[in-house]
Amino acid sequence: QGMAISYGLESQGVVATPGWAFRLKAALTLTAGTAFIMWLGEQITERGIGNGISLIITAGIIARMPSTMLQTFDLMNTGEITPFTLLILFCFGISTVAFIVFVERSQRRIPVQYPKRTIGGRMTQATAQHMPLKVNSASVMPPIFASAFLFFPATIAQFGQIEWMNQYLAWLSPGTPVYELFFAGLIIFFTFFYTSLVFDPNQIAENLKKNGGFIPTVRPGRDTADFLNGVLTRLTVWAALYLCVVCIVPQVFYIEMGAASFTYFFGGTAILIVVGVTMDTLSQIESHVVARNYEGFMNKGAGKIRGASRATQMSGRLIRR
Numbered sequence: 001q002g003m004a005i006s007y008g009l010e011s012q013g014v015v016a017t018p019g020w021a022f023r024l025k026a027a028l029t030l031t032a033g034t035a036f037i038m039w040l041g042e043q044i045t046e047r048g049i050g051n052g053i054s055l056i057i058t059a060g061i062i063a064r065m066p067s068t069m070l071q072t073f074d075l076m077n078t079g080e081i082t083p084f085t086l087l088i089l090f091c092f093g094i095s096t097v098a099f100i101v102f103v104e105r106s107q108r109r110i111p112v113q114y115p116k117r118t119i120g121g122r123m124t125q126a127t128a129q130h131m132p133l134k135v136n137s138a139s140v141m142p143p144i145f146a147s148a149f150l151f152f153p154a155t156i157a158q159f160g161q162i163e164w165m166n167q168y169l170a171w172l173s174p175g176t177p178v179y180e181l182f183f184a185g186l187i188i189f190f191t192f193f194y195t196s197l198v199f200d201p202n203q204i205a206e207n208l209k210k211n212g213g214f215i216p217t218v219r220p221g222r223d224t225a226d227f228l229n230g231v232l233t234r235l236t237v238w239a240a241l242y243l244c245v246v247c248i249v250p251q252v253f254y255i256e257m258g259a260a261s262f263t264y265f266f267g268g269t270a271i272l273i274v275v276g277v278t279m280d281t282l283s284q285i286e287s288h289v290v291a292r293n294y295e296g297f298m299n300k301g302a303g304k305i306r307g308a309s310r311a312t313q314m315s316g317r318l319i320r321r
Contacts, residue, residue, distance in 0.1 A: 002027030049288065050281040054140075058277045061270050068266075072259055081258050089259055093266040096250055100275045103242050107132040108235055110228075114213045129213075131204075133231065136239040138194040140276045143247045143269040145194075146186035150179065175255045184244045191240040201228035246272055 006026035010018040037056060044052030072089070075081045081089075109130040153168060172179045205225035214220045218227045247268030254266065 002030035005030065049284050050277070054273070054277045055281065058274050061274055075259060085257060085259075089254065089257060089266075092250070092253060093271070096246065096266065096268070096271060097275060100246060100272060101279070103135055104276060104279055106135040108135065108231060109133075110231065111216055112208065112213050113216060114211070133199075133235060135235050136242060137199055137232070137235070138191045138239060138243075140269075140273050141194045142187045142190035142240075142243055143272060145190045146183055146247075147269060149186055150183060174251060180248050180252065184248060187243050187247060188240040191243060192236055195232065195236045195239070199232055201225045201232060204228060243272075 003023055003026075006015075006023040009015050009026070010022070015022055038053070041052030041056055044050070044055060072081075072086065076083060076086050109132055112129050112131050114129070150172060153172065172182065202225045205221060205228060208214065208224060209220045215224055215227060218224050250266060250268045250271070
């Protein structure tokens with residue numbers, strides 16, 4: 001990919017000294033920069049909060065927000081769009097964010113019951129819990145994979161002027177019906193593919209059976225796995241449709257309204273990444289805060305217990321005296 005980018009820069013005439021020396025230096029620089037970003041993302045994941053690579057991508061998208069706003073206001077100043085159109089664009093963007101937050105927070109709660117058990121010589125009461133299944137278990141990965149597949153031919157085309165490849169890219173430019181059709185098909189495929197990787201109904205059914213848990217009206221074992229697989233399939237269908245709507249409708253809407261610059265930040269894929277990563281990071285922060293408060297509470301409780309035991313020992317000594 002680094003070599004393809006260097007070829008593309010040379011074909012645009014922006015390189016002062018084209019040749020193999022520039023291509024090798026450009027490819028080496030891009031490869032080293034990518035490796036450094038990957039290492040930095042791993043460090044953020046291990047030592048910080050949230051997914052490091054996702055946070056870096058989100059920061060890059062948010063960093064483009066001021067320039068996107070300036071370009072949009074320039075369009076209004078030049079008369080290409082009206083203030084009313086700008087208001088509609090902002091309202092549509094806010095509505096898209098609200099819709100994404102609503103769906104990403106949505107869950108299908110499956111009731112799970114545990115019978116009475118003997119733990120440490122004591123009989124525990126039967127408990128009823130629930131298993132939360134997110135509507136969109138695949139998160140933002142399907143649009144990212146779909147975009148990578150669609151932009152791969154553009155990377156290959158940068159190696160040289162290939163007539164049939166240029167025609168292919170013209171058909172697959174964002175906003176064209178062929179591009180949106182391929183994009184939707186890839187999103188649906190990767191939604192089912194990635195969900196099958198992150199969620200294994202057979203393993204969950206086996207764990208429930210080992211721990212004595214069961215779903216009401218469903219027999220443990222194979223029937224539980226089939227039930228979970230059916231529920232997950234229905235949720236994945238809605239998740240695929242949701243991702244297609246979020247990634248395609250805003251892009252087409254902004255292009256038709258004459259504000260193509262809006263698609264970079266308020267487009268479906270970008271805003272889905274920003275909202276998803278932000279919500280995931282906030283959830284992890286809340287979990288860390290709760291765990292920290294719980295540890296502090298336990299330490300205070302342990303201190304009180306130690307103080308009470310010392311007082312009891314001293315009173316016992318006084319009584320013996």
